[in-house]
Amino acid sequence: MNPGSAVPVDLAPTRGASARAEDGAARADPGRVLADRVEQLYGPMPLGMLANLLVGGIATYELWDERTRDLVLFWWGMVLLVTAARAVLYFGYRASARKADEAGQWMRWLGISALASGVNWGFAGAVFFPSHTDEQQVFLAFLLAGITSAGIPAYAASWPMFAIYAGVIVLPFTYVLANFGNRLFTEIAFLVPIFYLINVAIAYRLNRVFLSGYRLRHAYDRLTEDHTRLNKQLEQQIEELLEARQEVEASGRKLSLFAERAPIAVFEMDANSTILEMNPAAEHMLGYSTLELIGRSALNTLFPADEATLTPAWWADFVARREPASRIRTRCLRRDGLDVDCEFTITPLVNEAGDLVSIIAQCQDITQQLEAERLKKEFTATLSHELRTPLTSIIGSLQLVNSGVVGDASGEVTELAAVAERNAQRLLDLINDLLDIDKIESGKFALMPENVRLSDLVQESLILNKSYADRFGVKLEVHGEVPDVSLHVDRKRLMQVMTNLLSNAAKFSPEGSAVEVGTRCAEGVVRVEISDHGPGIPEDFRSRIFTRFAQADSTTTRHKGGTGLGLAICKRLIELMNGRIGFQERPGGGTIFHFELPVPADAAAT
C-alpha cells in the first residue's frame, strides 16, 4: 500500500447547477457534436427522398400539359436524378466506417444535395408557375410552401443548409411572382422573403436547441465517465485504506505485545507526567496495578520528595526541549514504600506539526547492577591494597635476602630466593596490569601528559630494561640517530609501553642477539620500532595479539613469564595518547613492533 499513489479527488460540491451545465458544454467535444449533427441530418433522408418522389410524381401528373410536356419531363427526370444521387449519398454514408471522423466531408456533400434538391423545386416554381392555370398555380404555391417548410425539421441540425435549400426554392419563385404583373402576386412576392426569413430564424433557433442538446449529452457522457473513474479510484483508495488499517492494527498488536512481554517497565505519559498507560513489567517493578496508577502524576507518585534528578524543574525543561533523555538514574518509590534504584530512558513523541503527543518512559531496576558495580569497585580496591601489602613484605624480604644485605646465604638458598622473588614480582605485575586494564576500560584512566624528548625516552628505556635483557643474554641497542623532537605524552605510561615492548623482544630473542630500537619522524608523526631476532609471531596468533590474556602458547608463559595483558595495555595506552601500534615480520626473521605518536606542532626540534 502506497498512499502517495492515490489520486487526489476534488469533490467540491459548492458550485451552482448552471455553472456545471456551462462547464459541461465546455467539456463537449466539438468533433463529436458535428458527427451527431451529420447523423441527425442523414437520418430523415429516406423520408425526404420518398416525399420528393411522391410530391414530384403528383406534380408531374398534375402539370402534364401538351405545351410544357418536354419541360415537365425534363424536370421529372431531374427530380429522379437528384433523388438517385441522394440515395447513393445516403447509402454511402450509412456504409462508411469513418463517418464520425469525416463528418465535415459528409456535411458538405449533404449541403450540395440539399442545394440540388432546392434548385429542382425552385426550377419548378419559376418555370411552371407562369405557364399554368390558376388552379395549378395554387397547387404549385401550396406544393412549394410544403416542400420548403418540410426542410425545417429535415435540416434543423444545420440552419445554413436550410437557408440555402429554402433560398434556392423561394428566390426564383419570388422573382416570378414580382414580375407577373398582378397586384396580389406582387404583394405575395413581398411577403414570401419575409416568410423565408421567419423560417430561417425558426431553423436557426431549432439548430441552437439541437446543438445545446448534443453538447449536454456529450458533457453528460463525459461526466458519467469521470464519475465512473472517480468511483473506481475511491474504491481503490478505500481498499488501500483498509489494508493500511489492517497493517497498523497488526503493528499495533505487535507493539503492545512487545510492551506486554518486555522485561523493561514502560510508561506512557502526557506532558504533565500523568500516566496514560503502563506494561506488566512496570506493575511488577513498582507493585502498583495499572488501574491504580493511570491518571496519576508520575512526578508526584513515583519519585521520593527528596529526589534530586527527576524533579518538576527537570521535567518542565525536558518538555520544553523535547529531546530524548537516556541513562537517567533515580530512585523510584514502590507501592510498599521501599525505593528501588532505576535507570530511565525518556523519549518525547512529537508529531509532524511539532506538538508533543505523549512521552514514553522506559525504566529498569538497576539495584542489582549498582550492587555489582559497588562490589567490583570494592574488589578492585581490595586487589589494589590488600594484595599489594603482603606482596610488599614478600618481595621486600626476598630482595633483602638476594641483595646480601642481611648476610650471605648458601648457593641453593640464593637460587630459590631468586625464584621466589621473580614469581612474586610476576604476581605484582599481574595485579598492576589488571588494575590498569580495569581503569582504562572503565574510562577512569587519566593521562598526565608532559613534554618529553624522544632521545631521553629511548635512552631511559634502554637503561631501565638492561638488567632484564641481561638475564636472557640479549643486548639492547639504538639503531641510527634519534630525531631531536619532543612529544607531549604521559612519560610514565609511555615508558610502560617501551618496557613492555623491549622486555617482550628480549624475552623471545635468542641468546647473544640484539634488540634494536629505531626511530624516525615524518609529517608530524614519530615512529618507534623495536625489532628482534626471535622466532616471529605464529600466524594464528597475529589477529588476537592485542587482546586481553592473549599468549601464543601457554607453555611460553611458564617458560618466559608474563601476564598476557601487556600488549593489550600498550595498545590502549598508545591509543589514549592518539597514537597507533602494530607489528610486522622482520625481513630475515624476527618481529618488528612499532608505535606512532603525533608530534605537537609547537614542540618540534629545538
Place this chain on the structure above:
Amino acid sequence: MPERPLLKISYVEDDDDIQRIARLSLERVGKMEVQIIGDPTLALEGIRAFQPDLVLLDWMMPVMDGPTLFKRMRETDGLQAIPVVFITAKASHRELEELRGMGAAGVLSKPFSPKDLPEQLRAIWRELP
C-alpha cells in the same frame, strides 16, 4: 636542597612485616637512623620526641589514616616543618595529586624495593628547598 644529609627517618606503618623490611632497608642499605611507629595515634608524640629529618607515612592505617595524620602534623607546632613522604599501595593519579596538593614532599608506591628505598628518599630530599 638541605645542607645536611638525610639521616633520621620516622616511619608510621601498621604492618609488622613491612616495618621490619623498611627498618632493614633504611638501616642496612641506607645507613640511616630509623624510628618505626606502629600506632598512628601515638605518632605525633613519637615524632616530636625523635625529631627526624623526614617522616614516611603509610596511607591506609586503622583508626587514623595517613592523610589525617599528615593534617595533624601540619597543625602541630614543631612538626610543621618536617617534610613528609607518603608510601601507598593506592596509585590513582587523582589521589597522588591530592597528596601533593596537601604539601607532601613526595609519594612512593608500594610495594617498594628495599634495595632502592633509601636512594628514592634521598632523591626526594635533594629536591627539597
